[in-house]
Amino acid sequence: xxxxxxxxxxxxxxxxxxxxxxxxxxxxxxxxxxxxxxxxxxxxxxxxxxxxxxxxxxxxxxxxxxxxxxxxxxxxxxxxxxxxxxxxxxxxxxxxxxxxxxxxxxxxxxxxxxxxxxxxxxxxxxxxxxxxxxxxxxxxxxxxxxxxxxxxxxxxxxxxxxxxxxxxxxxxxxxxxxxxxxxxxxxxxxxxxxxxxxxxxxxxxxxxxxxxxxxxxxxxxxxxxxxxxxxxxxxxxxxxxxxxxxxxxxxxxxxxxxxxxxxxxxxxxxxxxxxxxxxxxxxxxxxxxxxxxxxxxxxxxxxxxxxxxxxxxxxxxxxxxxxxxxxxxxxxxxxxxxxxxxxxxxxxxxxxxxxxxxxxxxxxxxxxxxxxxxxxxxxxxxxxxxxxxxxxxxxxxxxxxxxxxxxxxxxxxxxxxxxxxxxxxxxxxxxxxxxxxxxxxxxxxxxxxxxxxxxxxxxxxxxxxxxxxxxxxxxxxxxxxxxxxxxxxxxxxxxxxxxxxxxxxxxxxxxxxxxxxxxxxxxxxxxxxxxxxxxxxxxxxxxxx
Numbered sequence: 118x119x120x121x122x123x124x125x126x127x128x129x130x131x132x133x134x135x136x137x138x139x140x141x142x143x144x145x146x147x148x149x150x151x152x153x154x155x156x157x158x159x160x161x162x163x164x165x166x167x168x169x170x171x172x173x174x175x176x177x178x179x180x181x182x183x184x185x186x187x188x189x190x191x192x193x194x195x196x197x198x199x200x201x202x203x204x205x206x207x208x209x210x211x212x213x214x215x216x217x218x219x220x221x222x223x224x225x226x227x228x229x230x231x232x233x234x235x236x237x238x239x240x241x242x243x244x245x246x247x248x249x250x251x252x253x254x255x256x257x258x259x260x261x262x263x264x265x266x267x268x269x270x271x272x273x274x275x276x277x278x279x280x281x282x283x284x285x286x287x288x289x290x291x292x293x294x295x296x297x298x299x300x301x302x303x304x305x306x307x308x309x310x311x312x313x314x315x316x317x318x319x320x321x322x323x324x325x326x327x328x329x330x331x332x333x334x335x336x337x338x339x340x341x342x343x344x345x346x347x348x349x350x351x352x353x354x355x356x357x358x359x360x361x362x363x364x365x366x367x368x369x370x371x372x373x374x375x376x377x378x379x380x381x382x383x384x385x386x387x388x389x390x391x392x393x394x395x396x397x398x399x400x401x402x403x404x405x406x407x408x409x410x411x412x413x414x415x416x417x418x419x420x421x422x423x424x425x426x427x428x429x430x431x432x433x434x435x436x437x438x439x440x441x442x443x444x445x446x447x448x449x450x451x452x453x454x455x456x457x458x459x460x461x462x463x464x465x466x467x468x469x470x471x472x473x474x475x476x477x478x479x480x481x482x483x484x485x486x487x488x489x490x491x492x493x494x495x496x497x498x499x500x501x502x503x504x505x506x507x508x509x510x511x512x513x514x515x516x517x518x519x520x521x522x523x524x525x526x527x528x529x530x531x532x533x534x535x536x537x538x539x540x541x542x543x544x545x546x547x548x549x550x551x552x553x554x555x556x557x558x559x560x561x562x563x564x565x566x567x568x569x570x571x572x573x574x575x576x577x578x579x580x581x582x583x584x585x586x587x588x589x590x591x592x593x594x595x596x597x598x599x600x601x602x603x604x605x606x607x608x609x610x611x612x613x614x615x616x617x618x619x620x621x622x623x624x625x626x627x628x629x630x631x632x633x634x635x636x637x638x639x640x641x642x643x644x645x646x647x648x649x650x651x652x653x654x655x656x657x658x659x660x661x662x
Contacts, residue, residue: 121210121217123198127175128219135175136201136208136222140229143173144206147233159203163187172200172209273300274623275330276337276634280344284633285362288619289369290340291631292604292653293323294330295621298423298536303327307419308377319346319369320376337634347372362606362617363449363541363651370420370448377418424448424539427532429572432514432525433506439518444532449539452499455492455546455555496540496561496652504530504570530572536659538567538600540652545612554612556648561602563641565654568598600654608650620644 143155160167161182170183176197181188188200192211200209206226207216249257273295277287293299302308303324310318322343329338348355351368416425425446432441493499506528513522544555568574603622608615619631620639630639 120219121213121215123210123212124208124217124219124222127199128221131175133221133225136225137229139173139175139201139203140206140226141232144201144203144226145229145233161185161187163191171203173203175199175201269627271623272333273331274629274636275334276631276636278337278339279633280339280341281357282359283344283357284617285360285365286340286344286347287633288606288617288631289362289366290326290343291619291621292606292651293369294327295604295623296423296537296653297603297655298659299419300327302419304331310376314376317346317349318376319343319350319372322346323373350375359615361545362608363451366539366651367448370424374416374418374420377420378416421446423536426535426538429530429532431528431530431572432509433528434514434516434518434523434525436521436523437516437519439516441517448535449541450503451541451543452496452503453493454499454542454544454557454559492557493559494557496559496565499540499542499559500570504528530574531567531570532572534567534571534598534656536656538565538654538656540654542649542652544608544648544650552612554608554615559649561605561645561649561652563602563645564657565600565602566598567600571598596658599657601657602644602652603655604651604653605644605647605649606651606653607647609648617650620647 142151143159146152146155156167158180159171160180161171162180164182164185164187166182166185168182169185171180172183172188173180174188174191174195174197176195176199179188179191179197180203181191181200183189183202189211192198192200198211200211201207202209202216208219208222209215210217277290279287304327306324308320308324310321315321326338326340326343347365347369350372354360354365354368425448427444428447428450430443430445433439491498493502506526509525509527514525515522516525540561542559546553546555605620607618607620609618610616620628620643621631622628626641628639628641628644630637630643
């Protein structure tokens, strides 16, 4: 209902101060202390449960859960008629048994929301309330039916026509189309392109792809224009030969990155463009380390906001244990899965390391030897091998601490994590003598904890091992490093002739197999049992700096 006399009487007597405190300090709190306060207080004062619809009484300091009727019992016993839903911010009147509206309270809630977003460092722009025009109102009145999203809804699922060995492109497009943050961004009409670039912009074409996927049309879509634009901007992929899906992913992200930085809030990684429209490799692998506190946010385009993370490289002197640190941005991580392991950094980082028979000392004081290298059988094994210290060989490097030339080790860890983490399992090996596909089974989980591979985790472990006190044993927030699987790209066949398919998560518990124009329902077990070539994980908790 719109409003009620009970709410009007409360506002006449007490004003809006209670609403202001609840909306600013609890519902729309964005500071660390505010989020901690919200987590501690937003639980039922009677049963201590934090799940369900928790309401806060505006008359006194009481929190009660709605499903178990604790907030209703409190209102009946105390005569406190008005409460606020802490999840939605809606005002509830208990005598009227309905949510009620008041213009002053609504304006106060909107102001609190905008203040909260203003503290989020412009991570994403505020979406203004939609006010339909007269024409849109007429269309809404004529179209009485409304599309409702339910658990088994297939809206957003659509096959893609194979245009001649373009399965590598189709599976990547399916993974991108089911990336939640990208979906929300493009369907919210956030991408704006100059009129002169509309016919050449890959980001505009991708925005059209999202619209086609969610139009409700069940017929397979023909992405011919998107393929042509990729060919134009990444000429090494032009032609009808079978291409590598991983190579196409990197090329597509590179083109989208260049076509999405039309409204930068910070300086992009590079402005150098070659005559053929591609970025030089040296520029993409920018040798200058990013700012210390923000290693991966030099560009504000949606691609870098979603896919870019920071990889920290620590070179440790084996004599004085002095550490030299650099941070490089990355879009994906390539992981060796064969028995012979050479650490390879991701696409936007360009150095390599090899194993040595010597012992290596890590940042946390652990010692690794070459005998620790066994063929990996899981994604966790690959990540442990990727982040273990590697001896740099016989060459001695001058240490900045002890000023002498000594042997060193190098260790990679994650400084910052992207919203979407893409792991590339290197199943294709190329050498001067042969080419082969590595078919070793690599298991991967639905939920991935990246905390053990973080630079902060290694630093905390090192301090604890040195000091051995409770103060240095700082606990990391586990929720910040948890990821959930939402897409897997698979390759069947040989290195000379094969086919790409994709598993995608459509809703939280709905999985589908995308084989070009054919889409079939699958299960999580089917996905986890697949071979795996590209693994896409989405961050469970997105925090704004």
